[in-house]
Amino acid sequence: MKKMDLKGVVGLVFGNENSSSNEDSYVERLLDCISNGQLADDRRNAMAELQSVVAESHAAQLAFGEMGFPVLLGVLKERDDVEMVRGALETLVSALTPIAHAKLRANEVQPALMNTDLLSRDGQSISLLLSLLGEDDFYIRYYTLQLLTALLTNSPIRLQEVILTIPRGITRLMDMLMDREVIRNEALLLLTYLTREAEEIQKILVFEGAFEKIFSIIKEEGGSEGGVVVQDCLELLNNLLRNNASNQVLLRETIGFDSIISILKLRGTTYSFTQQKTINLLSGLETVSLLVSGGLETDPGSNNNRLTNKTVLVQRNVLEHLLMLGVESQWAPVAVRCAAFECIGDLISGHHKNLEALASKSLGDEPETEPALNSILRIILRTSSMQEFIAADYVFKNFCEKNSDGQKMLASTLIPQPMSITNARFEEDINMSFGSMLLHGLAMSEHDGDLETSCRAASVLSYVMKDNIQCKEKVLQIELESSMPSLGSPEPLLHRMVKYLALASSKKGKDGKSTTPRNSYFQPIILKLLVTWLSDCPNAVQSFLDSRPHLTYLIELVSNTDTTVCARGLAAAVLGECAIYNKSNEPGKDAFAIVDAISQKVGLTSYFLKLDEMQKSFLFSSAKPAQQRKPLTRSNANSMAEMEDIEENETNDINRNDDHPMLSSMFDSQFVDFIKKLEGEIRDNIVKIYSHPKSNVSVVPAELEQKKDEKDGDYIKRLKAFVEKQCSEIQDLLNRNSTLAEELASTGGGGESRCSGGGGSERVQIETLRRDLEEVSQRLEMVKSEKSNIESEALTYKNMAEKMETDLKSLSDAYNSLEQANYQLEMKSGGVGVDVEKIKEEAREEAQKESEGELSDLLVCLGQEQSKVEKLSARLMELGQDVDALLEGIGDDAGALNDDDDDDDDEED
Amino acid sequence: MSYDYLFKYIIIGDTGVGKSCLLLQFTDKRFQPVHDLTIGVEFGARMVAIDGRPVKLQIWDTAGQESFRSITRSYYRGAAGALLVYDITRRETFNHLAGWLEDARQHANPNMTIMLVGNKSDLSHRRAVSKEEGEQFAKENGLLFLEASARTAQNVEEAFLKTAEKILQKIQEGVFDVSNESSGIKVGYGRPQGTGARDGTVAQSGGCCG
Numbered sequence A: 001m002k003k004m005d006l007k008g009v010v011g012l013v014f015g016n017e018n019s020s021s022n023e024d025s026y027v028e029r030l031l032d033c034i035s036n037g038q039l040a041d042d043r044r045n046a047m048a049e050l051q052s053v054v055a056e057s058h059a060a061q062l063a064f065g066e067m068g069f070p071v072l073l074g075v076l077k078e079r080d081d082v083e084m085v086r087g088a089l090e091t092l093v094s095a096l097t098p099i100a101h102a103k104l105r106a107n108e109v110q111p112a113l114m115n116t117d118l119l120s121r122d123g124q125s126i127s128l129l130l131s132l133l134g135e136d137d138f139y140i141r142y143y144t145l146q147l148l149t150a151l152l153t154n155s156p157i158r159l160q161e162v163i164l165t166i167p168r169g170i171t172r173l174m175d176m177l178m179d180r181e182v183i184r185n186e187a188l189l190l191l192t193y194l195t196r197e198a199e200e201i202q203k204i205l206v207f208e209g210a211f212e213k214i215f216s217i218i219k220e221e222g223g224s225e226g227g228v229v230v231q232d233c234l235e236l237l238n239n240l241l242r243n244n245a246s247n248q249v250l251l252r253e254t255i256g257f258d259s260i261i262s263i264l265k266l267r268g269t270t271y272s273f274t275q276q277k278t279i280n281l282l283s284g285l286e287t288v289s290l291l292v293s294g295g296l297e298t299d300p301g302s303n304n305n306r307l308t309n310k311t312v313l314v315q316r317n318v319l320e321h322l323l324m325l326g327v328e329s330q331w332a333p334v335a336v337r338c339a340a341f342e343c344i345g346d347l348i349s350g351h352h353k354n355l356e357a358l359a360s361k362s363l364g365d366e367p368e369t370e371p372a373l374n375s376i377l378r379i380i381l382r383t384s385s386m387q388e389f390i391a392a393d394y395v396f397k398n399f400c401e402k403n404s405d406g407q408k409m410l411a412s413t414l415i416p417q418p419m420s421i422t423n424a425r426f427e428e429d430i431n432m433s434f435g436s437m438l439l440h441g442l443a444m445s446e447h448d449g450d451l452e453t454s455c456r457a458a459s460v461l462s463y464v465m466k467d468n469i470q471c472k473e474k475v476l477q478i479e480l481e482s483s484m485p486s487l488g489s490p491e492p493l494l495h496r497m498v499k500y501l502a503l504a505s506s507k508k509g510k511d512g513k514s515t516t517p518r519n520s521y522f523q524p525i526i527l528k529l530l531v532t533w534l535s536d537c538p539n540a541v542q543s544f545l546d547s548r549p550h551l552t553y554l555i556e557l558v559s560n561t562d563t564t565v566c567a568r569g570l571a572a573a574v575l576g577e578c579a580i581y582n583k584s585n586e587p588g589k590d591a592f593a594i595v596d597a598i599s600q601k602v603g604l605t606s607y608f609l610k611l612d613e614m615q616k617s618f619l620f621s622s623a624k625p626a627q628q629r630k631p632l633t634r635s636n637a638n639s640m641a642e643m644e645d646i647e648e649n650e651t652n653d654i655n656r657n658d659d660h661p662m663l664s665s666m667f668d669s670q671f672v673d674f675i676k677k678l679e680g681e682i683r684d685n686i687v688k689i690y691s692h693p694k695s696n697v698s699v700v701p702a703e704l705e706q707k708k709d710e711k712d713g714d715y716i717k718r719l720k721a722f723v724e725k726q727c728s729e730i731q732d733l734l735n736r737n738s739t740l741a742e743e744l745a746s747t748g749g750g751g752e753s754r755c756s757g758g759g760g761s762e763r764v765q766i767e768t769l770r771r772d773l774e775e776v777s778q779r780l781e782m783v784k785s786e787k788s789n790i791e792s793e794a795l796t797y798k799n800m801a802e803k804m805e806t807d808l809k810s811l812s813d814a815y816n817s818l819e820q821a822n823y824q825l826e827m828k829s830g831g832v833g834v835d836v837e838k839i840k841e842e843a844r845e846e847a848q849k850e851s852e853g854e855l856s857d858l859l860v861c862l863g864q865e866q867s868k869v870e871k872l873s874a875r876l877m878e879l880g881q882d883v884d885a886l887l888e889g890i891g892d893d894a895g896a897l898n899d900d901d902d903d904d905d906d907e908e909d
Numbered sequence B: 001m002s003y004d005y006l007f008k009y010i011i012i013g014d015t016g017v018g019k020s021c022l023l024l025q026f027t028d029k030r031f032q033p034v035h036d037l038t039i040g041v042e043f044g045a046r047m048v049a050i051d052g053r054p055v056k057l058q059i060w061d062t063a064g065q066e067s068f069r070s071i072t073r074s075y076y077r078g079a080a081g082a083l084l085v086y087d088i089t090r091r092e093t094f095n096h097l098a099g100w101l102e103d104a105r106q107h108a109n110p111n112m113t114i115m116l117v118g119n120k121s122d123l124s125h126r127r128a129v130s131k132e133e134g135e136q137f138a139k140e141n142g143l144l145f146l147e148a149s150a151r152t153a154q155n156v157e158e159a160f161l162k163t164a165e166k167i168l169q170k171i172q173e174g175v176f177d178v179s180n181e182s183s184g185i186k187v188g189y190g191r192p193q194g195t196g197a198r199d200g201t202v203a204q205s206g207g208c209c210g
């Protein structure tokens, strides 16, 4: 201290040459005295002075590093003066401890770190330190442990490596756990540092019997009622088990999990939860969590290990203690209750037996018992803590995941009851079924304006229906009475939920306040319910669209800039589901109508952008599979124990347009994956639906043909109308195409930055559009050529018909003139004298002969025409035309011809 | 779960001699022809009956490579038994035995019981070390000896059990201070110290919970 006063503040600033050389020479003098001082007292004083100057001064720490280590390590080797050894160790601790008040400039080396590096680089000196742990002197062991802890704090990986190379190094440290209390506690801390993320060290500790020692200390110290030592023990225990399957197996197979479970057992004064007890319980809960949590993505070996852990824990009744902590104990702090729920959720996740075990658990004393799941639901609906809601919600999420029997069991109790019954005192009613409680919660907004409760119920309901078409259909049947039964008929639950969605987005709440962070999560949760519900469920889509305003509202929500990215994106997803899971044929409600509405009111590009933005939002990009919870350590334990509502922590700087942080736990990786997949399907299908609208004119070949009784003019008119319709349809397609192309162009132009992110899907979309464009223009070409074909064909028929008409006319003319000649001939012969009869006869014969010849010529000619007509008729018939109708115009002639024909036949006979 | 004694074993020897296979055969009663190279140390456990007494065996299978020696050495001192394994078809694994013994002598408890195992006895047609040589080496160095096959399970059970019998015998002779953890032996809870065998029916399965 004296020294510092002399030099003044300026001298302390590191980098001042003058002062640092002063420090150098002072430290050098002291070191010289330590190694060469004649009197033991001088040496001891020098050591004491060195220790204090190194503890206080930055520059001295630096100076010590340059020359001090060999001298002090020499003292440690000799060990003839206990006091000198203690002093040397204490000085080394100081040299490695950063000076709190010293301000470092940027890029400046922290001398304590440099000294750490110098000391830990040499395996020999670490060996030397470990050997000091065998000394009889308490302080020597104590300071040595402190020194090792300082080394570990500054440079954990280096020291972990060095210690592994020293034979029996870890064993020596482990032995310290059997030492007197102060040393033992110090050793616990040291081992905690040593085992952080060091698998091999963890295994060696366990080989050395760390589990037994830890549990015996915990027991000795009173379990969860014990002090900070219990906390340290549990932190070490957790280090040994974290991501270490081998150690988990060893614990399970040799010691068992009972010791862990007994830490969670509440005993004695269960209404008192001190801070320390809270931390101890949280640590114990973390132990359980380490044994059972984790995703399925890891290797099957560790997955099996985790399943076995779950089995054994539940066999050993861990659920009872967890339910005690989470549900039954009224005094357990929120943090403990939440952690207990998370453990329950993990224990049942993917484990059929455990799911059943939870479903069959009842809480409370006879006769006032109720299923544990009902109690948990009540907490979800009632708790004032956001965290507790999230944690309890996690239980239901895991309970329903891939558990269709469980879902059906829960859904089977969803039976609406008259308002009068459900209205009253549901909170106290232990006999209420799960379904009644849930429905009551869902209806809360209606009579109490309690949107939050309804939202939470909606979250649970979405789990009950997830991936379960039967449950979705069942819930679709549910109708709720309106709050004022006189005013309206019951409405479907689905419609009620949309109503809440609209309520949640109205800026002013019932108290006139604008949207607070707290209720900014309402919308996303209700939207999550709708997305889950409508997925792959055409009936739900139908029911949703049954009310016209729903679609309008949804479209508004998608483009509403006042709402959050996530709400817009989810609304877009629901809208997409209305199109792709739409089985309706009703115009205005079918898939085409939805897609048209999207393209007209939102614009396809802008619509897809909403989905894109959601994927890029923090909720979606930060969702990692099976996030590991943050380890509880000495440094964060207090804040973890005093868990506060997210809302309170985040204060007011949440932007109204940002998504609520609590959503990140509701939007877990499964939901994010689900949305990703859904988005892909929506993109594919919407473009497909849009570019292939339902055709008004279908190209059925038969319709192109002339109808049987159709007159040419009509036929041609009809064809013309048909072609016109197709033309307009082609025009429509072209318009759509140009819309798509424009959107494409605007996306390409404005979206250079998007090339990296959405580039893939964009390219796919462009590709699809291009293919569609090609298809449509091909179709256009086809229709055009078809049209000209039809026209030319029609012309041919017309010409043919005309020719036939003239043929027939000349034929009948010929016949008429023949008849005329015959008649005149008859008249002539009738006017001749005596031999009239004879002449008449002759003449007739002659005439008959003559006319017969002419007739037979005519007949041949007629026959030819007839067969021509027949051929033509057959041909027309083939073509599907009504020949009779076609021939109507020339029918009279044909009829006369036929009559004559008959006569001729008679005459011939 | 309750046992009279708990013994800690280590398995040592060159890489590829079949250490991991021997452990797997003993704990899971199966042979896995393609086995991952052991990194560091792997753990296995099984309850057995020795002289009718339930004994829990905790076994640490070590990596044979030189680079893991410093890690695996940490396991020597606390082990009551060791299986020192060589491969009868690979002469060099037999030649390295002296080095392994040297290591053990240096780091292990002097009372550690060592069982020399000549593994892969099913491959006797490719034998490179005779049984007599193995016997001779064991005799010279005071080791137990067996030839075994992790593949056919021949003598695998025996290798672990004979070692345990020997340790139990040493305990009864008072060689060990069983209260000292570093002996690799633990006395079970509530075991009547010194009295004779009790009801000796013990499940011979790998772990209670599979």
Ligand SMILES: Nc1nc2c(ncn2[C@@H]2O[C@H](COP(=O)(O)OP(=O)(O)O)[C@@H](O)[C@H]2O)c(=O)[nH]1
Pocket: B014, B015, B016, B017, B018, B019, B020, B021, B022, B032, B033, B034, B035, B036, B037, B038, B064, B119, B120, B121, B122, B123, B148, B149, B150, B151, B152
């Ligand atoms: N034929 C035969 N092969 C074996 C036997 N034991 C192990 N192996 C094979 O030897 C190789 C090395 O075995 P492993 O247990 O990994 O050796 P480690 O390195 O000592 O653990 C593997 O390919 C095994 O299949 C045995 O008893 N007989």
Ligand SMILES: [Mg+2]
Pocket: B019, B020, B021, B036, B037, B038, B061, B062, B063
């Ligand atoms: Mg191996």
